[in-house]
Amino acid sequence: MFILFGSKQTKKELALGRELLCPRCNNVRRWPVMQYTTWFSVFFIPVIPIKNQYFEMCPICKAGKKLTRQQAQRWHA
Ligand SMILES: [Zn+2]
Secondary structure: OOOOEEEEEEEEEEEOOOEEEOOOOOOEEEOOEEEEEEEEEEOOEEEEEEEEEEEEEOOOOOOEEEEOHHHHHHHOO
16 A cells, blocks of 8 residues: 655744744844744644744845744744
């Protein structure tokens, strides 16, 4: 039997986040808190989450700042 394994990454916005001055593009905006999940997939269907990463991301230039899970969960109410 032929089984196709792989991995797949999904992202979702957890919260609107806080207002920050971006060091890259110098705009003050609310940076959304993003969750990136890497999944183990079978036949392109995500089955098991392997790891989660959290970022605050500048909505203008997409500069990102990594967060710990605890930091991200403060926004996830
Ligand atoms: Zn920026």
